[in-house]
Amino acid sequence: MQFRLHPRLGMTIGYTPFSTVGYNFTRTKAIENSSDVTISNNFYGDGGLQQIFGGLGFKIFDHLSIGANIGYLYGKLKYQTTATLSNGGDQTITYNTVSISSYHASFGLQYTQPINKGNEITLGLTYSLGHVLNGHDTQGTQITNGTNYSVVNEQQINDSYGIPHIYGAGVAWKHKKNLTIEADYTLQQWSGVKYNNQTNLYQDRSKVAVGAEFLPKEYGRNYFSRVRYRVGAYYANSNLQIPVAQNMVEGPKEYGVSFGFGLPLKLYQRNTVLSITGQYIHAKPSVSDMLSENRLVLKIGLTFNEHWFMKWRVN
Template identity: 55%
Template sequence: MGGVGHALRSNKHINTMNPASYTSVDSLSFMFDIGFSLKSSNYEENNIKSNARNSSFDYLAMQFRLHPRIGMVIGFTPFSTVGYNFSSSGNVPNSNNVSVTNTYYGDGGTNTVFAGLGFKVLKNLSIGANIGYLYGNQEYSTTATLSNGGDYTINYRNLNVKSYKLDIGLQYTQPLNKNQNITLGLTYGLGHQLNTTEVIGTQVTDGSSYSSTNEKTYYDGYGIPSTYGIGLSYQYKNNLTVCVDYTRQEWSKVKLSDVSGMYNDRNKIAAGFEYIPNTLGRNFLERISYRAGVYYTSPYIKIPNDISGTSYSDGAKEIGVSAGFGFPLTLFQRKTVLSITGQYINLSPSNKNLMSENRFVLKIGLTLNEPWFMKWRVN
């Protein structure tokens, strides 16, 4: 649905974007949600094209009710990922007979384990909070290899993150009549400096022995931005849901190794809908969820145009469209939903000499809705 979620309330899926939505869980249900993605990316830079295919684990969460007014979620999700390996070659200055090949490598990522509570303050008003542990390792290196077989140089950077993440949310639902209602959703993610350890150094090697020089360790040099979100949703019975979201991330206030001014504030606008012809219909096609969405995200990173760093270009703006289906796999009292979504994403930088990307994504999600807390009248 284009990534909307600030104002989305559903007892069929887990919405971790706004923890206030946890109060919508059915009192008899235990929900378990898991998702994966298959990706195919086409890159282009200076008329050079390349393709990469990979897969990723997206999320894992479970939701249940602790009290008639309190819902809880426990989950795991990747926060960021790094993965690249490419090289470029050129002649060594003042030497026409020797060339150097630079190989750029990056691997790793950061993950979040979190727990959240949603509390129903009034009949139509809920608040909630997620508290998470942010952790992970990222490795970066640039290896310079000479064509004459001499020693080669490795510049490396290893980053370790161990910190926290806090998000809070609010949702208010206003009934229009017995069949229609609208929901206003507000979210806030706390921005702060992360607890990080960064090791930067250089190695010179002949392939068998290594010598390290200029290795330095830095602490707490990275941060995450404050994030504000507002959303509005319209729901007609259990058949139609329409959502619109706006999200702002204050990247301009984030420092990188005590250097500010390297980012722009990031803005995202998203809209999406879900339509179910007949939730109780006997025809299987009538019970399928039909979903679609679109979003636009402004660039947040600044990229130097030259080595001096006196001028910058904005990074890539991002546009995405998605469409998919939720297939009900009902068996006895179990309400399982298999979600399949196709997504197209375009990333285009303001500087045409920088790399652009067209990405095709197939997302697969499985939601298990089990009646664990039902008490039978007859055993």
């Protein structure tokens, strides 16, 4: 939710997901020096982080604005790997449960320069603060024969994960109120960020994105002339470094394309919009034995943007 406190001061409050974990797959392979025994590894991850945040935006001059968001991060992440032998031996379960309770801060600067009566350019800069997260990590191993469980090597580790410094820059060209074309660049400085109390598992991640929105007529009587038509694409390298044969290789590169609509909900109510977007994402691994991903994503969003809490000058 965002609203105006003063002609030059706006405020926002929100509750959104910050990150999610969700996977469950199994790999089976033969054991070396054994022709009839295989080992099956099940990899499971679940959970995520949420954030509650508040922010302020201030218009310094007619074309220059600054803003900041401060948020509280919390949540729990669960990771588990199970090893099972085909000959009925004991099952080994390695687990890792992470509880996070920390803060998040981001800042922005935006400048809009009119070119002429129908065109304007907007430049934006953003920065998110990277730091070590306040958290508690429980790691251990269970061995079971299906009936009895024994826990070995369980330990508690504090503050073993972090988030990166993130820098962003973008430019947008707007032609009248009909066409907007944008390009963004984001740099996430993952190198040196803690993961499981290690600092050598990440590399910096860059992302380039472009997009456009076309609105035929802002006040057209025909419904389809007031629909917003959107298209976009992006490319990003991975922040992961994966150990392969005693070497660290780069994780999968990723690109995506999308197409969507912004649908006004009523004939004369143009501020509330239902957004529907379809997206195709492809992740290409850098080595042959990694998973390749092809995902189709459907996104649905509802934006209320109405003139509430305003005093009428004439009753």
